[in-house]
Amino acid sequence: MTDLVIGSGPSGVSVATALLNRGRQVLMLDGGRRLEAPAQDGRDGLAAKDPDTWTAADVQGWQAPQFDTPPGQVRRFGSDFAMVPGAETLVSPDRIGLRASHATGGLSNLWGSAVLPNRAEDIADWPIGIEDLSPHYRAISEFLPISGRVDPLQTLFPALSMQDRALLTPSPQAERMLVYLDHHKTRLAKLGAHAGAARLAVGTGCRYCGQCLHGCPWGLIYASGQTLDALRRNPAFDYRTGLVRRFEEHADHVTVTLDDGEPLHADRIFVAAGVLETARLMLASSPGPAARLQLQDSQHFFLPSLHRWRARRRPDRRPYHTLPQIFIELDDPDISPHLVHAQVYTWNEFYAHDLISSYGSKLPGSAPLWRMLARRLIVAQAFLHSAHSARIDLTLAPDGRLVPTVQSNDETEQVMARATARMAQVLKLAGLTPLSFALRPGDVGSSFHVGGSVPMAQAPGAGQSDILGRPHGLSRVHLVDASSLPNIPATTITFSVMANAHRVGMLVP
Ligand SMILES: Cc1cc2nc3c(=O)[nH]c(=O)nc-3n(C[C@H](O)[C@H](O)[C@H](O)COP(=O)(O)OP(=O)(O)OC[C@H]3O[C@@H](n4cnc5c(N)ncnc54)[C@H](O)[C@@H]3O)c2cc1C
Ligand code: SF4
Structure with a gap:
C-alpha cells in the first residue's frame, strides 16, 4: 500500500x-x-x-x-x-x-x-x-x-530571503511609486507602513507582453x-x-x-x-x-487611485506585466494587531474595459475619456486577517453539494475603514490621489485566502x-x-x- x-x-x-x-x-x-x-x-x-x-x-x-x-x-x-x-x-x-x-x-x-x-x-x-x-x-x-529583490520588506519577512533572486521588472508606474515611497521613508515608518516590490512566483524569461491576467x-x-x-x-x-x-x-x-x-x-x-x-x-x-x-475568510477590498504625475511613457505600451507590482504592509495596533497586506496593480486592460462598460453607455461618445482615465488608474487590493473577517458555515445538502451560510463579523467594517484611511495616506506619499469614495469590498470568499x-x-x-x-x-x-x-x-x-x-x-x- x-x-x-x-x-x-x-x-x-x-x-x-x-x-x-x-x-x-x-x-x-x-x-x-x-x-x-x-x-x-x-x-x-x-x-x-x-x-x-x-x-x-x-x-x-x-x-x-x-x-x-x-x-x-x-x-x-x-x-x-x-x-x-x-x-x-x-x-x-x-x-x-x-x-x-x-x-x-x-x-x-x-x-x-x-x-x-x-x-x-x-x-x-x-x-x-x-x-x-x-x-x-x-x-x-x-x-x-520567486521573483523580487532585497528591500524594506525583507526585515518584516525574514523567512523568505530575497538575496540573489531574479526580479520581474515593475511597470514604470510602479517604479515611480517606489521612488516616491523611498523618498518618504521616514513618514512611511511613522504611518506603520512598509513597502517593496511584489514577490511573485514567476519563472525567468518574461517577455513583458502584458497578458498575465489572460494566461x-x-x-x-x-x-x-x-x-x-x-x-x-x-x-x-x-x-x-x-x-x-x-x-x-x-x-x-x-x-x-x-x-x-x-x-x-x-x-x-x-x-x-x-x-x-x-x-x-x-x-x-x-x-x-x-x-x-x-471556513475562515481573509476579506479584501479594492481602493482605486489616480496618479498625479505626468507620465513620460504610456503605461499601455509594451514592455510591462500586469501581475501585482508592489506590496504594502500596514503594521499598527491602532488598525489591527495583525498585518494588513495590500497588493498594488498598475495599468491593465480590465481598467478601461470595466470603466467603459460601467459608465460608457450613460455618456455616449465618452470611451476615449475612460481610456485616458484608465491610464492613470492604480488599484490597491488590501486583505484583512481572518479575525476581522466573515466566516462561512458549510453543511452537506442531500444532493452532495455544500450549503453555505455567511456569518458576518462585526469588526470588518471598522477595521476596513481604519485600514482604508491609513492606506490612503500611504498612497498619497506614493504620488497618488486615492478615490476612497469608490472603495469596493470583495464578496465573502472571493479573496481565495x-x-x-x-x-x-x-x-x-x-x-x-x-x-x-x-x-x-x-x-x-x-x-x-x-x-x-x-x-x-x-x-x-x-x-x-x-x-x-x-x-x-x-x-x-
Ligand atoms: C483568481 C485567483 C487568484 C489567486 N491569487 C493568489 C495569490 O496571488 N497568492 C496566493 O497566495 N494565493 C492566490 N490564490 C489562491 C490559490 O490559488 C490557492 O491558495 C491554491 O491554489 C490552493 O491550493 P490547494 O492545493 O490547496 O488547492 P487547489 O489549488 O484548489 O487544488 C485542488 C486540487 O484537488 C483536486 N480535487 C478537487 N476535488 C477533488 C476530489 N473530490 N477528488 C480528487 N481530486 C480533487 C483538483 O483537481 C486540484 O488538483 C488565488 C486564487 C484565485 C482563484
Ligand atoms: S504573460 Fe506576464 S509573465 Fe507571461 S511573459 Fe507576458 S508579461 Fe511575462
Missing part, C-alpha cells in the same frame, strides 16, 4: 515532494481537467510568435473570452477548465466568491502568483511557530520560482502542474485522475471511494483537494468530524486537527491544504499552505 495524495494543486505537490524525498511510495489523484484543445492551440499559436509581431486581432482574440466571463468565475487562457462553476459545488453561490477546482494544478492555473511567508507575530497563537515553517519555505523555494502563453506564471510533471519522472510516484467522493478510516488502512464507486486502499491519505472540496469530503466521510464546518475549517491545535478537540493535520479521532487522514490552518493571516496564503503541507509530509510517521 502507499500514501495517497488527493489533489495536484500547490498543497498536493508540496506534500508529495516531501513524501517522495523520504523514499515513500505515492499515488496522486486529481480531477484531471486540463486546457482543452482549441484553447491550447490558441495559446501555442501566440507563444510561437514574438509579442512584437502580434497583430491587434491576435491580442483581441486572446483577451476576449476573459472580458466575457460570467460573474463569480475566473477565466484564463480563454477556458473555464480550472474553476468549477459555483452552482456545481454550492447550493446558493450568489453571495460567496469562493470556488473549487477539478483541474490538474487546481486553482494555481488562475492565481495572481503573489507570495509571502507568514510573519512570526501573526502566527503567535498557532500551535506551530515560524521556526517550524522556515525550513519548509526554503524547501518549497527550491521548486517554486501567460509561455507558462511562466507558476502552476503546480509544472511540479507534477517533475514528480511523474520519479518511479516511486504514480498519478491518475478520478474524483474522490468519501473516505473511511480503518485500523490499518484508509479506503477512499471514487465518483464511479471504485474503492482504493492506502496506508494514509493526504487531503489536498482545496478547502471547499476538502470540506465536502469531510462531511461525507465516516467517521465524519461534525455535521457543520466553518480562505481556510481553517478544521484548525490545527496542540490538544485538538472535536472539529479540530492535530499539528499533522489529522482531524480529531482520525490517525491516518491528514488535511494538508488550508483547511487545517489555525486562522488566515492577511499576507498571501499559498506559500504558507505549501510550506505546511511539506512540513506534514516530512514529519508524518
